[in-house]
Amino acid sequence: MRKLLILFFIAPLFVVSSCDKEPEIEIVGNVEVNLKANYDGEQFMTQQEYVYTSAINVKFTEFNLYVSNISLLEFENSTEETELAEVDFVNLSFTTDQATEAAAGYDLSTKKVPSGTYRAVKIGFGLPADINRTSPGDYGNGNALATSTHYWASANSYVFSKIEGFSDNNGNGIFEASEDEGIRFHLGQDEVYTERILFPSEPIVVEEDGTVNLSLNIDVKKLFEISDITYDANQDGLLDIENYSSSREDTDDPGFLVDRTIMSNYSSATKLNQ
Amino acid sequence: MIRNLLVSTLLIFIIAAGCKEVSSFQEPLDLSQIAYHPNPVPIKVPKGFPQLPLVNKNPQTEEGIALGRKLFHDPILSADSTMSCASCHFAHLAMTDGKALSKGIDQKEGLRSAMSLVNVAFYNEGFFWDGRVKSLEEQALLPVEDSIELHNSWDQLVDKLRTHPEYPVYFRKAFGIDSVAQIDKYMAANAMAQFEKTLISANSRYDQIERGEEEYTPDEKAGYEIFFDDSKELPDGECGHCHNVPLMTTNEFLNNGITYAEKASDFPDLGRGGFTGSQFDNGKFRVPSLRNIALTAPYMHDGRFKTLEEVVDHYASGGHYSPSVSPLIKPLNLDETQKRQLIAFLNTLTDLKFVQETQQSEVY
Known part of the structure; x- marks a missing residue:
């Protein structure tokens, strides 16, 4: 009877304790993502002269962009995404006296991810509509979205990417601040947000506490590739930069096609290396 | 005899009084008896303005702002006690001085004009026309010793502040110092920065x-x-x-x-x-x-x-x-x-x- 009584009190304790599952420890690793830029294969730097076409050289003074929704996919059409970073501002405006910094590029701030095998990387160029509806005042000091340099109050949109510089249209060797020689692309609005899924040559294997490095390289020259004859009278596959050198904010402006094309070109201009 | 006694007594009194004055001047003033209850005054960020850093190494207080305001307007800042920050930053000119190039105490013209201080609390990319300092606290240190501006030395100014009849109490109330020896240039600059951060214009x-x-x-x-x-x-x-x-x-x-x-x-x-x-x-x-x-x-x-x-x-x-x-x-x-x-x-x-x-x- 005594033994039964003891069993009566002790048994529930065992049951209760077995119900208390050990907390699952997530096994995670690191994926570091680096972005850098090149110009037709050469290291990209601002203030460096590059050949645009055989007749025109260009020199850039600013190149930056927002990237967003950077995530890993376990397989090609996976709807489940493992987020690496929500938004980051990538400034690649390193000058020729910052060659080391330009070579190092920009490291995104990424989150730890569950260890496993991933087969694709998704990246957004610009900001998705839900984030683009916000404004710099919504964010704390230091947040990538808190800066007023990349916000249009009149269009209620962030400027997703700035590409500024000069084209030496007349070949006199001087990059002039004039109507036709300045390059002024400030690209934004929901319509030009671009997403791309990139596939590495080998699966991305994230091991416990391990680190995988991914390198994204943007070819700035490819951003200006265009097939529309209206904007490529020379039919060299590149935007006629002497005639179309600034962005059009209004989405119903025919020139808005140029903005859309450049932002869309981020997709093809970006290569993933492991 | 009585006359001599009176003269001697008077002399002793005079010497004693003199000694007492010298003594009180030299002894460090104990400020710990003065209440130190700083009242936090967070910066009111106007709607739509950039948010400020959550961690503020120089938190705004009523007492800090009061000290900063007093220093900002006090010619004690300059070597010859003729100019203060306010000499080049007038409220009616939106904290500028209306001149192409500002002049300091030696009537030397600077290279650049006085910048407005309006909304400096929200500057985050460096101060001065060339952005050579990162914070307002650092900025506030420089004009005092600039040979074209106030042409003073902080050592000299801090000495004046320590022996001033009013400032030690201000510093005590703002920063909780126990003795005048604790007054330093960083406290003064922090106080001035606190005042300058109150210069918010958002009602045009x-x-x-x-x-x-x-x-x-x-x-x-x-x-x-x-x-x-x-x-x-x-x-x-x-x-x-x-x-x-x-x-x-x-x-x-x-x-x-x-x-x-x-x-x-x-x-x-x-x-x-x-x-x-x-x-x-x-x-x-x-x-x-x-x-x-x-x-x-x-x-x-x-x-x-x-x-x-x-x-x-x-x-x-x-x-x-x-x-x-x-x-x-x-x-x-x-x-x-x-x-x-x-x-x-x-x-x-x-x-x-x-x-x-x-x-x-x-x-x-």
Whole structure:
């Protein structure tokens, strides 16, 4: 009877304790993502002269962009995404006296991810509509979205990417601040947000506490590739930069096609290396 | 005999009194008996303004601001006690001095004009025209020892503050010091920075219109549309790229084409490049806020333009060539009416309430 009584009190304790599952420890690793830029294969730097076409050289003074929704996919059409970073501002405006910094590029701030095998990387160029509806005042000091340099109050949109510089249209060797020689692309609005899924040559294997490095390289020259004859009278596959050198904010402006094309070109201009 | 005794007694009293005075002067004043209860006064961030860092190494207090305000206006800051910060930053001129180039105590002209201090709490890319210091606290340290400005030394100034009849109590109440020996230049600079961070202007006619309390006149509206490229019918003034809302500055350092320079080394004032050492920064200066711009003439870092008309004419012309000029500088194709409308909009950025309230708080 005594033994039964003891069993009566002790048994529930065992049951209760077995119900208390050990907390699952997530096994995670690191994926570091680096972005850098090149110009037709050469290291990209601002203030460096590059050949645009055989007749025109260009020199850039600013190149930056927002990237967003950077995530890993376990397989090609996976709807489940493992987020690496929500938004980051990538400034690649390193000058020729910052060659080391330009070579190092920009490291995104990424989150730890569950260890496993991933087969694709998704990246957004610009900001998705839900984030683009916000404004710099919504964010704390230091947040990538808190800066007023990349916000249009009149269009209620962030400027997703700035590409500024000069084209030496007349070949006199001087990059002039004039109507036709300045390059002024400030690209934004929901319509030009671009997403791309990139596939590495080998699966991305994230091991416990391990680190995988991914390198994204943007070819700035490819951003200006265009097939529309209206904007490529020379039919060299590149935007006629002497005639179309600034962005059009209004989405119903025919020139808005140029903005859309450049932002869309981020997709093809970006290569993933492991 | 009685007379001698009286004289001797008097002498002893005089010596004793004298000794007492000397003694009290030399002994460190014990401030610990004075109450230290600082009242936090967080900066009120106007709607739409940038949020401030969550961690503030120099938290605002009523007592710190009071000390900063007193120091800011006190000529004790200069070597000859003739000038203070307020000598070049007047409230009625939106915290500028109305001069092309400011003069210090030795009547030497500086290289650049006095910058407005309006909304400096929200600056995050460096202070001065060349951005050579990162924080307002660091900024407040420099004019005191600048040979062209207040031409003092902090050692000398701190000595004066320690022996001053009022300042030790102010410092005690602001920072909880126990003795005058603890007063240092960093406390003084922190207090001045606290005061300067209260200089917030966000109630101009523009702000009232944005809040729906007022409406633009047709000219002001057209000017707004030119400024922000908000109309297909009007030319783009290209202003909003660098003078963006809400501060009417992006806090960047740019070359706006006011100086012709064939080579990067040709600029008479290297500006940002003089600090960074990069030739690509030569000729670049901080983009100033346009809030209260109608009150801050003359314009540009060297005050070369006397009126807003001259400023608008400059931008409309497309400026001058130099290796570092911004690609955003180009001829604007504005006619005279459009220039006038642009200025009408700029005038909506004047915040008279700020001017009145700041004037009332001036202590000297």
